[in-house]
Amino acid sequence: MIRRIKGTLDVFGEQACLWRYIESTFIETVRSFNYREVRTPIIEPVELFVRSVGEETDIVRKEMYVFEDKGGRRVALRPEGTAGIVRAYIENGMNRFGAPQKFFYIGAMFRYEKPQAGRQRQFHQLGVEVFGSPSPFADVETIHIAMKFLKNLGLDDARLHVNSIGCPKCRPSYKDALKKYYSEYLQELCEDCRIRYDRNVLRLLDCKVDSSIAEKAPRIQEFLCDECREHFVKVCKALDTLNLKYTVDPKLVRGLDYYTRTTYEIKVPYLGAQDTLIGGGRYDNLVRELGGPSTPAVGFAGGIERIALALEKKGIVVPRDILIYVATAGQDDTYAAAITVAETLRDRGFCVEIDLMERSLTSQMRYANRAKADYVVMVGEDELREGKFTLRDMKTGEQRKLTLHEMVEVLEKACKPLHGDS
RNA sequence: GUGACUGUAGCUCAGCUGGUAGAGCGCCUGACUGUGGAUCAGGUGGUCGCGGGUUCGAAUCCCGCCAGUCACCCCA
Numbered sequence A: 001m002i003r004r005i006k007g008t009l010d011v012f013g014e015q016a017c018l019w020r021y022i023e024s025t026f027i028e029t030v031r032s033f034n035y036r037e038v039r040t041p042i043i044e045p046v047e048l049f050v051r052s053v054g055e056e057t058d059i060v061r062k063e064m065y066v067f068e069d070k071g072g073r074r075v076a077l078r079p080e081g082t083a084g085i086v087r088a089y090i091e092n093g094m095n096r097f098g099a100p101q102k103f104f105y106i107g108a109m110f111r112y113e114k115p116q117a118g119r120q121r122q123f124h125q126l127g128v129e130v131f132g133s134p135s136p137f138a139d140v141e142t143i144h145i146a147m148k149f150l151k152n153l154g155l156d157d158a159r160l161h162v163n164s165i166g167c168p169k170c171r172p173s174y175k176d177a178l179k180k181y182y183s184e185y186l187q188e189l190c191e192d193c194r195i196r197y198d199r200n201v202l203r204l205l206d207c208k209v210d211s212s213i214a215e216k217a218p219r220i221q222e223f224l225c226d227e228c229r230e231h232f233v234k235v236c237k238a239l240d241t242l243n244l245k246y247t248v249d250p251k252l253v254r255g256l257d258y259y260t261r262t263t264y265e266i267k268v269p270y271l272g273a274q275d276t277l278i279g280g281g282r283y284d285n286l287v288r289e290l291g292g293p294s295t296p297a298v299g300f301a302g303g304i305e306r307i308a309l310a311l312e313k314k315g316i317v318v319p320r321d322i323l324i325y326v327a328t329a330g331q332d333d334t335y336a337a338a339i340t341v342a343e344t345l346r347d348r349g350f351c352v353e354i355d356l357m358e359r360s361l362t363s364q365m366r367y368a369n370r371a372k373a374d375y376v377v378m379v380g381e382d383e384l385r386e387g388k389f390t391l392r393d394m395k396t397g398e399q400r401k402l403t404l405h406e407m408v409e410v411l412e413k414a415c416k417p418l419h420g421d422s
Numbered sequence B: 001g002u003g004a005c006u007g008u009a010g011c012u013c014a015g016c017u018g019g020u021a022g023a024g025c026g027c028c029u030g031a032c033u034g035u036g037g038a039u040c041a042g043g044u045g046g047u048c049g050c051g052g053g054u055u056c057g058a059a060u061c062c063c064g065c066c067a068g069u070c071a072c073c074c075c076a
Helices: A014-031 A046-052 A058-062 A082-091 A136-153 A171-183 A191-199 A201-206 A226-241 A304-314 A332-347 A361-370 A381-386 A404-419
Strands: A043-045 A066-068 A074-077 A101-110 A122-131 A159-164 A246-248 A260-267 A276-282 A297-303 A323-329 A351-354 A375-380 A389-393 A399-402
Touching: A014 A101, A014 A122, A014 A136, A014 A304, A043 A046, A043 A082, A046 A058, A046 A074, A046 A082, A082 A101, A082 A122, A082 A297, A122 A136, A122 A304, A136 A159, A136 A226, A136 A260, A136 A276, A136 A297, A136 A304, A159 A226, A171 A201, A191 A201, A226 A246, A226 A260, A260 A297, A276 A304, A297 A304, A323 A332, A323 A361, A332 A351, A332 A375, A332 A381, A332 A404, A361 A375, A375 A381, A389 A404, A399 A404
Parallel strands: A159 A246, A323 A351, A323 A375
Antiparallel strands: A043 A074, A066 A074, A101 A122, A122 A297, A159 A260, A260 A276, A276 A297, A375 A389, A389 A399
């Protein structure tokens, strides 16, 4: 038996419905803010990620799928979405359309990691990117979208954590201060932390082995330059205006090098170690660093698998279409009539199933019940003779004989509350 | 990449100290020659994750591999 590659997922049935529900809720939400879709390639030059995500990050150092194509090009499966979109923005000269430019995307990402629940090698992200606005209102709009999206899904218990990690002007002085502080504790640090000390000082803050040293470490807020501090204050104020609850988390450091100023994460308290549903932040220098015009930007990415897990954990179910099963009882001529009935109902927008197994009426009823059909229409000899069909409400067991026209009317009336008002 | 645990029917699991497999649920059919959910009867279903070793004999013991789960690393 050929089996799927480690860390990949086959998704179908109920679960696929859940994914589609997540995606369509996301699209609905971003459309209401007038964001436009962007689709970029899954394969990109390795160099793109080395220069954007960062040479020293784990993503680039050990998690990237890299190969050489037949033309000798060094190719990577994208480990995240932002880099490709920034590349596309520059390559297509999107800045000529003015600012801001607001995009959303949905797609597969790849990272070679040890899989566990909520962490796949092929995983799926949805996200937004805003180009051209240096304003804290842009940061907050992306957060607003993220929170509203989760709320629309029913995840109103998601918790927002925000921080500012400064800019190239003020961050170095903070890093120096951290190094100075930690240099006195080098002996007490865990093995990983000694590596972090040299490679990425900021990461020392969220060590899980021993947090007591980090507790007393200098806080970045005290090192922010005036511009960064003001920016952060405005972000917090705007969040208050929108009534979005948040926690300022000075230890919130993100793993990608391109972030400046605002960083944020949205977590849910019941998913174990993989509890971050959405992560994002501002990246004011990335467009320029990749060769484009100096363009501030901000965005987030959310993990579809994790959001799906959260919804499952909370027992949130996807609203289902009304299902009508057309059952045949009798000979071949009833089947012909049943098809016509089914098709008429489909043309009216209903979701209609008909027997494909040539089973007995009893079996068809069993099937309809199992498929959670809301109504069964029975088409048999009697119905053909009378020109009226039997409509059975599977919930109440009530049934009546109706002409096709009457049946459509009854069903449309009955389904209206479930389809919403229109 | 590191550590720990797990892997028996579609699903949840039982199978004691080695004697080549069971239950519940599900699914199919019937009781019910035009009616689902309840009940009853029958039926379908498994190279015991894969490979090797020990043994007269392995689902059971040993080793390796694969996959999953949990934590770390990191992140969505």
